[in-house]
Amino acid sequence: xxxxxxxxxxLMSTTALTSTARADVRLPALIxxxxxxxxxxxxRLWGWADPGEKLQVRIADRxxxxxxxxxxxxxVELGTLPAGGPHTLEIVGKNTLLVSDVLVGxxxxxxxxxxxxxxxxxxxxxxxxxxxxxxxxxxxxxxxKAAAGQPKEDLSGxxxxxxxxxxxxxxxxxxxxxxxxxxxxxxxxGLIHSSWGGTPAETWxxxxxxxAEPAWKPMVDALDRTLADPDATHAYEKTLDEWEQKxxxxxxxxxxxxxxxxxxxxDDADWKTMEExxxxxxxxxxxDGVLWFRRAVEIPASWAGRDLVLTLGSIDxxxxxxxxxxxxxxxxxxxxxFWTHARRYTVPGALVRAGRTIxxxxxxxxxxxxxxGGPASAMQLDLANGGGKQPIVLAGTWRYQIExxxxxxxxxxxxxxxxxxxxxxxxxxxxxMIAPLTPYALRGVIxxxxxxxxxxxxxxxxxxRALIRDWRHAWRLGDFPFYFVxxxxxxxxxxxxxxxxxxxxxxxxxxxxxxxxxxxxxAIDIGxxxxxxxxxxxxxxxxxxxxxxxxxxGHQGEHxxxxxxxxxxxxxxxxxxxxxxxxxxxxxxxxxQGFAIAGDDRRxxxxxxxxxxxSIVVWSNAVIxxxxxxxxxxxxxxxxxxxxxxxxxxPFRTDDWPGxxxx
Numbered sequence: 001x002x003x004x005x006x007x008x009x010x011l012m013s014t015t016a017l018t019s020t021a022r023a024d025v026r027l028p029a030l031i032x033x034x035x036x037x038x039x040x041x042x043x044r045l046w047g048w049a050d051p052g053e054k055l056q057v058r059i060a061d062r063x064x065x066x067x068x069x070x071x072x073x074x075x076v077e078l079g080t081l082p083a084g085g086p087h088t089l090e091i092v093g094k095n096t097l098l099v100s101d102v103l104v105g106x107x108x109x110x111x112x113x114x115x116x117x118x119x120x121x122x123x124x125x126x127x128x129x130x131x132x133x134x135x136x137x138x139x140x141x142x143x144x145k146a147a148a149g150q151p152k153e154d155l156s157g158x159x160x161x162x163x164x165x166x167x168x169x170x171x172x173x174x175x176x177x178x179x180x181x182x183x184x185x186x187x188x189x190g191l192i193h194s195s196w197g198g199t200p201a202e203t204w205x206x207x208x209x210x211x212a213e214p215a216w217k218p219m220v221d222a223l224d225r226t227l228a229d230p231d232a233t234h235a236y237e238k239t240l241d242e243w244e245q246k247x248x249x250x251x252x253x254x255x256x257x258x259x260x261x262x263x264x265x266x267d268d269a270d271w272k273t274m275e276e277x278x279x280x281x282x283x284x285x286x287x288d289g290v291l292w293f294r295r296a297v298e299i300p301a302s303w304a305g306r307d308l309v310l311t312l313g314s315i316d317x318x319x320x321x322x323x324x325x326x327x328x329x330x331x332x333x334x335x336x337x338f339w340t341h342a343r344r345y346t347v348p349g350a351l352v353r354a355g356r357t358i359x360x361x362x363x364x365x366x367x368x369x370x371x372x373g374g375p376a377s378a379m380q381l382d383l384a385n386g387g388g389k390q391p392i393v394l395a396g397t398w399r400y401q402i403e404x405x406x407x408x409x410x411x412x413x414x415x416x417x418x419x420x421x422x423x424x425x426x427x428x429x430x431x432x433m434i435a436p437l438t439p440y441a442l443r444g445v446i447x448x449x450x451x452x453x454x455x456x457x458x459x460x461x462x463x464x465r466a467l468i469r470d471w472r473h474a475w476r477l478g479d480f481p482f483y484f485v486x487x488x489x490x491x492x493x494x495x496x497x498x499x500x501x502x503x504x505x506x507x508x509x510x511x512x513x514x515x516x517x518x519x520x521x522x523a524i525d526i527g528x529x530x531x532x533x534x535x536x537x538x539x540x541x542x543x544x545x546x547x548x549x550x551x552x553x554g555h556q557g558e559h560x561x562x563x564x565x566x567x568x569x570x571x572x573x574x575x576x577x578x579x580x581x582x583x584x585x586x587x588x589x590x591x592x593q594g595f596a597i598a599g600d601d602r603r604x605x606x607x608x609x610x611x612x613x614x615s616i617v618v619w620s621n622a623v624i625x626x627x628x629x630x631x632x633x634x635x636x637x638x639x640x641x642x643x644x645x646x647x648x649x650x651p652f653r654t655d656d657w658p659g660x661x662x663x
Contacts, residue, residue: 025049025093030440033100034159036139036190038107038441039083041477046075046439047091055093059102073153075439083187103139105188106181107442108548110174111204111434112449114197115485115533115540117340120175121168121313121375123537130164130377133175138162138182140170143194143437145336147428149227151206151435159190168375169342171195173448173485176541177548184549192442194433196337198413200452201463202426204434209470210426213462219426226425239417247411248366249288249404254320256292256403262322262360268294271399277313277374280365280400281408281530288370289405293361293398297381301354306383308347310359312394313378314340316369322360323347336423342378359394367409369531413452430470438474444481444552445471446544450505451487451532457504457661464512481552483519483544484509486650488527488534491635497596497604499660503633506651519547522561525587525648529636543647558582561647567629567654573619574626574654581614583644592616594639596630599623602657604630616641628655 027047037043037059045057049068057064057076066076081087081104089099110116120129144156160166167175171193182189196203202210202219210216226232244250260266271294274283280291310321310328316339320330329345331338359381363371372379376395418424453460468482486509487502512518521543527534543559550559562578574597578584586592592609597620607620607629618629632639632651641649 024095025053025055025091025097027091027097027099028154028436029157030141030192030437031089031099032159034139034161035099035102035141036107036159036188037081037102037104038443039104039187040080041441042080043078044075044439044441045078045089045091046073048072049074049093053093055091057089057091059089060087085188103137103188103190105137105190106185107190107192107440108174108178108181109192109194109437109442109445110171110177111194111445112447112485113195113199113452114340115451115488116171116173116193116195116448117197117337118172118533118537119169119314119340119375120172120537121378122373122535123172124535126168126375127377129538130168130375133162133164133167135162135179135182137188138178139188139190140166140175141190141192142170143192143433145196145423146432147203147336147423147425148432149223149428151431153436155433155436168377172537173541173544174446176538177446177544178541180542180545181548184545184555185553192437192440194437195448196423196429196433197340198416198452199423199429199449201449201460201467203424203429204449205427205463205467205470206430206435206474207427209466213466215459216426216463223425223427236417236422243415243417244366247416248409249290249364249406250366251290251318251364252404254362256290256362256401261292261294261362261401261403262327262358263325264356264358266294266358268399268401271401273397274400276395276398277372277376277379279316279369279373280371281369285405286408287402287405288365288367288407288409290362290364290403291371291400291405292403293363293372293400295359295394295396295398296356297359297392297394299352299354299357303352303383304354305349306352307349308352308381309384310343310345310347310381311378312343312361312372313375314373315343315361315363316340316371316373317366318364319343320362321345322358322362324351324353324357325360326351340373346384347381362403367411369533434471435474438476441477442475442480444483444548446548447482447484448540450509454487454501454505455661457501457508458659458663459661460505460508461511464508465515468512468515468518479515479517481517481519481548482515483521483547483551484512485540485544486510486520486522486524488523489525489636490527490529490532492529493636493638494634497606497630497633500634501661502635503637503651504659504661507653510650510652517551519551520560520650521547522648522650524632524637524639524651527636558643558645558647560650562641562643562649564631564650564652564654569626570617572624572626573617574629575612576616576618576629576654578614578616578649580643580647584611584614584616585642585644586611586640587642587646587648588640590640592641594632594637594641596633597623597626598628598655599625600627602628602655604628628653628657630654
């Protein structure tokens, strides 16, 4: 009954909002101050009004008339505009709406899972990058996280100018891509970021796309049964609890609070120190569990008795935060994207006294990285109205103590259950975070996703290509550019050649290049063995921009690393030929690494390799009659082949033998 009640309340709230707002012309979140419109493409504008209401829409020297339909929805397509602005958009009906500071330029959508969501404030040289991000002609729009069982008309978010105060939490890959495009073209650039960590591809696809394939239709049928089941929420929570007991650290009680670790008078002199923000794995703590952090601050006399705002940036995963021993905020499973959610808590004036006090934070890390994710600029204490002349900086040295710790876990994330209208369920993120974008004209999409589909890499061959076609059908802009990142190297390096789900996923991604107007930027050389979120997002964004500048904007220059084209057996050796191979070399001037070779027995051994012009010759004394060669075929390969532009060769194999994800 709880599930039915929640749905009923949500429907009633939506109805109430609609009935009170329909008296005036309304616009979607995308059509708002500081927005970016796509240049040289018919402008699509839409909104809501009273049924039958007549409207006029004007921007620059473009104007059009339209009328709301029976449901109150209206849409108009104006002519094209060149890059420039700022303009004012005017919509006149029974009321008049003015949208100010509108620029016209290049619009790109950035989507995917956590490596696209990863913010600027956590990337390499974050402080310097943030300080230098003064680009008023780059506009940023972050779609707020939401999931839905049916397509939504609108979403939440807002356009902002790119600046040091707005860029920290924005997608790092999206920003660095857009910055490169902006600098190369010298035109305004708009970036719409819509991603969610830990999500599979099918949650970003429409119902029509999934039900069109018999093998995927059961996923949608299962979702429908769940949504129709009044006990679905209870069943999901039970299944999730069972999964968590097997895979991640579960909170067994706040022992630290009982020991007085939040109190102002607690003596923490024997606690160790850690510089924040950073994940505690980076500080040498290879564990999952619960840590407490404490930092002493001096409250000025002028702040006494006044409400404060305490911000801590993102914390992975959950936290309970205390001020002078009293809890002032907590974030847990109930918060979408809790591991990247920026903490912002109000400290009541009744707790604020002049002099020394303690901020204490209890952090529960279920698995993977744990602790303060930053950025440093977000860790501060200030007056609630922003009236403090100088906020108290909280980045720096904190004292810490372990409440409970276990050796780092390796959860089976692929088996984590998804509940009704949850972000892991098929179609739910498409419905809430993509469908409302599709009337908006854009140049193209950049995509970074696949980690959550690695165990089903063979299926991803079709699934990813279907997603690309699905989005193009929804936007009705033809085969617009769709450029994507091939998964980075990750996990422990193996001593011998073997099978790899991640290698098969990378192969499935490369197969999507068969779709028109697609492009790939590999990250095979910039990953980190112990971090699924490598920090060097600048290079990822640069490589995506190289693809876009060459493929979309016609710029000269290499945009891809060497791509396997063909091979020929020459006695006991195999000669490999490549495209994009001008200046074929190795990154470290050593002999080529990362090649494996096999005969008819399909047993791969490491191979020797030598560059010969624009080809590479591969052999092994252990394989007299070679049949197949593989390169960089591992989770975290030791591979070093590049071309003259320094771009790494794409992983490949010459065989088509069944892999470990082909069931």
